Amino acid sequence: MASGKGKTFAALPGENIWFSEYHAASVKMSWRVEVLAVEQSPYQRMVVMHNPDFGVFFTLDGFLQLTSRDEFIYHDMIVHPALAVNPDIRRVLIVGGGDGGTARETLRYPQLETVDMVEIDEMVPRLCRTYLPQTAAALDDPRLRLTIGDGLAFVRAAADASYDLILVDSTDPVGPGEGLFTREFYGECYRALTEKGILVNQHESAFYAGDLREMRRAHEKIAAVFPIAEVYGFNLPCYSSGYWYFGFASKQLHPLRDQQAARWEAFGLATRYYNSRLHAAAFALPSYVRARLDGSAEAECGAAEE
Amino acid sequence: MASGKGKTFAALPGENIWFSEYHAASVKMSWRVEVLAVEQSPYQRMVVMHNPDFGVFFTLDGFLQLTSRDEFIYHDMIVHPALAVNPDIRRVLIVGGGDGGTARETLRYPQLETVDMVEIDEMVPRLCRTYLPQTAAALDDPRLRLTIGDGLAFVRAAADASYDLILVDSTDPVGPGEGLFTREFYGECYRALTEKGILVNQHESAFYAGDLREMRRAHEKIAAVFPIAEVYGFNLPCYSSGYWYFGFASKQLHPLRDQQAARWEAFGLATRYYNSRLHAAAFALPSYVRARLDGSAEAECGAAEE
Numbered sequence: 001m002a003s004g005k006g007k008t009f010a011a012l013p014g015e016n017i018w019f020s021e022y023h024a025a026s027v028k029m030s031w032r033v034e035v036l037a038v039e040q041s042p043y044q045r046m047v048v049m050h051n052p053d054f055g056v057f058f059t060l061d062g063f064l065q066l067t068s069r070d071e072f073i074y075h076d077m078i079v080h081p082a083l084a085v086n087p088d089i090r091r092v093l094i095v096g097g098g099d100g101g102t103a104r105e106t107l108r109y110p111q112l113e114t115v116d117m118v119e120i121d122e123m124v125p126r127l128c129r130t131y132l133p134q135t136a137a138a139l140d141d142p143r144l145r146l147t148i149g150d151g152l153a154f155v156r157a158a159a160d161a162s163y164d165l166i167l168v169d170s171t172d173p174v175g176p177g178e179g180l181f182t183r184e185f186y187g188e189c190y191r192a193l194t195e196k197g198i199l200v201n202q203h204e205s206a207f208y209a210g211d212l213r214e215m216r217r218a219h220e221k222i223a224a225v226f227p228i229a230e231v232y233g234f235n236l237p238c239y240s241s242g243y244w245y246f247g248f249a250s251k252q253l254h255p256l257r258d259q260q261a262a263r264w265e266a267f268g269l270a271t272r273y274y275n276s277r278l279h280a281a282a283f284a285l286p287s288y289v290r291a292r293l294d295g296s297a298e299a300e301c302g303a304a305e306e
Numbered sequence: 307m308a309s310g311k312g313k314t315f316a317a318l319p320g321e322n323i324w325f326s327e328y329h330a331a332s333v334k335m336s337w338r339v340e341v342l343a344v345e346q347s348p349y350q351r352m353v354v355m356h357n358p359d360f361g362v363f364f365t366l367d368g369f370l371q372l373t374s375r376d377e378f379i380y381h382d383m384i385v386h387p388a389l390a391v392n393p394d395i396r397r398v399l400i401v402g403g404g405d406g407g408t409a410r411e412t413l414r415y416p417q418l419e420t421v422d423m424v425e426i427d428e429m430v431p432r433l434c435r436t437y438l439p440q441t442a443a444a445l446d447d448p449r450l451r452l453t454i455g456d457g458l459a460f461v462r463a464a465a466d467a468s469y470d471l472i473l474v475d476s477t478d479p480v481g482p483g484e485g486l487f488t489r490e491f492y493g494e495c496y497r498a499l500t501e502k503g504i505l506v507n508q509h510e511s512a513f514y515a516g517d518l519r520e521m522r523r524a525h526e527k528i529a530a531v532f533p534i535a536e537v538y539g540f541n542l543p544c545y546s547s548g549y550w551y552f553g554f555a556s557k558q559l560h561p562l563r564d565q566q567a568a569r570w571e572a573f574g575l576a577t578r579y580y581n582s583r584l585h586a587a588a589f590a591l592p593s594y595v596r597a598r599l600d601g602s603a604e605a606e607c608g609a610a611e612e
Contacts, residue, residue, distance in 0.1 A: 023543075024359040026338040030326075053330040053514070070513075073592070207376075207543050208359070235541060235549040235592070237329075237513050242548010243541040272597075277590040284587035286379070286541070288578045 019049060021064050023240040024208050031057070036131055041123040043176040048131045054238060056131050058099075060124075060171055067238045068134055071101050075135075076274040077234045077282070078246055079105035082165050082198045084264035084279055085253050089164040090114070093192070095151040095180060097169030098124030104138035106167070108269055114163075118147045118154040120176050152179040158192040166193060168201035173214050181218055186225045190251070199249040203231055206289040207241035215245060219293055222249045230255050231293060232282040234273065248283075256280055325355060327370050329546040330514050337363070342437055347429040349482040354437045360544060362437050364405075366430075366477055373544045374440055377407050381441075382580040383540045383588070384552055385411035388471050388504045390570035390585055391559050395470040396420070399498070401457040401486060403475035404430030410444035412473070414575055420469075424453045424460040426482050458485040464498040472499060474507035479520050487524055492531045496557070505555040509537055512595040513547035521551060525599055528555045536561050537599060538588035540579065554589075562586055 020030040033049035036056070040046075048058045055068035066074060079102060083089055091114040094102050098119035106115055117139075119125060125146070128136035139146060147154060151170070166189050171177035179185060180201070189199050199222070204215040215231075223229035226249035233245045248255045261276035285293070326336040339355035342362070346352075354364045361374035372380060385408060389395055397420040400408050404425040412421055423445075425431060431452070434442035445452060453460060457476070472495050477483035485491060486507070495505050507528070510521040521537075529535040532555035539551045554561045567582040591599070 020336075026358040027336070027360065029335050030333070032332040052332040054333065207541075233541075235513075235539075235547070237547040237549070239548075241541070241543040242545075243543070272594045273592045275590075275593045275596075278592060281587035281590035284581075284583040286579045286584060287581045290581075291578075 041121050043121045046123055061175055070238050073236050073273045075101040075105045076271050078102050080274040082200050085255055085258050086196055087260055087263040091163045092165045093163045095168045099128045099135045100139040101135035102167055102169045103144050107138055107141050116145050118149055118151050120150055122148045152185050155188040155192055160191055161194045163192050164194050164197055166199045183221045186222050190225050201247050203245040203247045205241045205244050222247055228254055347427050349427045367481055376544050379542050379579045381407040381411045382577050384408055386580040388506050391561055391564050392502055393566055393569040397469045398471045399469045401474045405434045405441045406445040407441035408473055408475045409450050413444055413447050421450050424455055424457050426456055428454045458491050461494040461498055466497055467500045469498055470500050470503055472505045489527045492528050496531050507553050509551040509553045511547045511550050528553055534560055
């Protein structure tokens with residue numbers, strides 16, 4: 001979440017507290033939780049909790065990252081749309097994604113040759129291996145090459161045209177994820193992508209003013225680098241506003257015009273959120289989101305506070 | 307909301323409290339509010355509040371109904387899809403909708419001949435006229451015939467084939483709205499609709515178990531009466547899970563096959579959520595929602611608690 005500030009306090013294992021995340025200054029969502037683990041790395045503070053309705057979830061610096069209940073939505077939507085546009089993707093780089101969920105969905109495609117992943121903080125995969133095996137098991141797949149290091153530095157060092165797909169599964173544009181929202185980073189991704197390459201990155205949301213600001217900033221920078229830059233959304237109940245967006249950027253392939261539904265369906269993957277009809281639907285933005293993204297109607301949404 | 311229980315306590319005007327709505331037993335959303343009005347009718351208790359981020363909103367028996375910040379989304383989506391499928395709609399019945407927002411969007415169409423509205427509780431339009439003029443102003447439009455009375459009785463008394471469109475803008479299937487979720491009510495709507503008639507009704511949501519139960523119950527009853535019964539969704543940040551559904555039922559017209567985008571656009575309505583691309587998108591359901599609606603995979607969504 002870019003807006004507001006979530007706060008979590010250490011509690012003894014077994015103790016019940018409410019964890020709250022502020023979606024705006026006067027709006028919050030709260031989960032009754034048992035705290036399972038608290039740890040501070042050089043980069044951030046991670047708290048793992050359990051909630052009866054959402055299962056295991058964790059926060060980084062107080063911001064909720066994923067829950068075991070609805071992570072399937074996020075991970076379906078960061079991975080499958082790109083593979084439906086280019087079913088021949090063979091070389092993938094995942095930037096961030098230390099929980100392993102993005103790797104898990106990526107590794108379902110049999111034709112993959114290379115799956116590199118660069119995660120800045122060894123703490124995230126380590127604690128997820130213990131508390132979120134449903135996502136973290138993929139981290140131990142022998143086809144995945146996991147590097148602990150800086151995403152920007154990793155992409156800078158990548159050879160030209162070395163990836164067909166780069167998935168940026170980052171935290172918000174504050175803290176250790178900040179470098180992944182820069183013009184330089186997007187430029188390096190462009191260089192490291194093949195001619196049919198696709199960049200997918202997390203794009204915040206569009207309803208609350210703070211989230212929208214980040215969404216527009218990311219989108220403008222990407223659109224300055226990639227000839228095709230679109231945005232698509234999905235209903236993620238655990239995140240601010242219940243609706244989150246990814247950016248789809250590429251050199252040649254258009255996410256709708258080039259969708260290869262039949263070829264994607266031939267993979268035979270059972271997915272619980274993504275499907276071929278939903279693919280185009282996810283790119284159809286509400287009018288106020290389209291207007292805000294284009295910068296044509298900043299105040300379109302009615303709140304005087306904006 | 308069908309699941310959990312929201313509670314609101316009377317507070318002195320000017321006093322700041324947090325209003326919370328439970329989305330599930332261990333998950334809640336909270337708004338810092340100033341209470342503007344509290345009133346009990348023979349049917350329900352209405353509390354009007356103000357929140358800095360969502361503006362004015364009100365609850366009925368503790369359940370949030372709408373906020374001035376995002377009501378445009380709900381009212382766009384209950385009205386415009388049907389008018390895009392049949393742009394010749396002339397006679398409309400609104401059941402419920404005492405806040406006036408559904409009437410406001412309906413009355414934007416110049417060809418309308420009859421707009422009847424039946425609302426059970428005079429308190430709702432009365433307090434909305436004072437506190438929510440942005441929605442309630444439509445209630446005083448001379449083209450609207452507002453009846454205070456029971457929706458089921460009103461439809462029973464309607465002549466055969468007297469409406470082209472019935473919009474059921476009700477509360478949840480508990481309390482005074484209960485009769486609007488019965489097989490009898492849907493049958494009476496069928497009878498009162500013309501051959502090209504369309505019924506749109508509120509359908510709860512699909513993520514939390516309690517909401518889903520109501521959604522499936524409503525959908526099954528409607529599908530037993532109408533040959534065409536589809537469901538469409540939209541991102542409503544103030545509601546449970548952030549995503550809400552309406553049902554689209556009709557005798558002949560299919561919401562996708564019969565969409566008349568060019569004719570709808572010729573109306574020239576500026577809408578902040580609905581648009582012609584979003585129309586089809588709203589009917590593309592996530593795979594787990596489709597499965598749950600079809601009853602084919604009750605436990606598809608991962609939560610052990612379901």
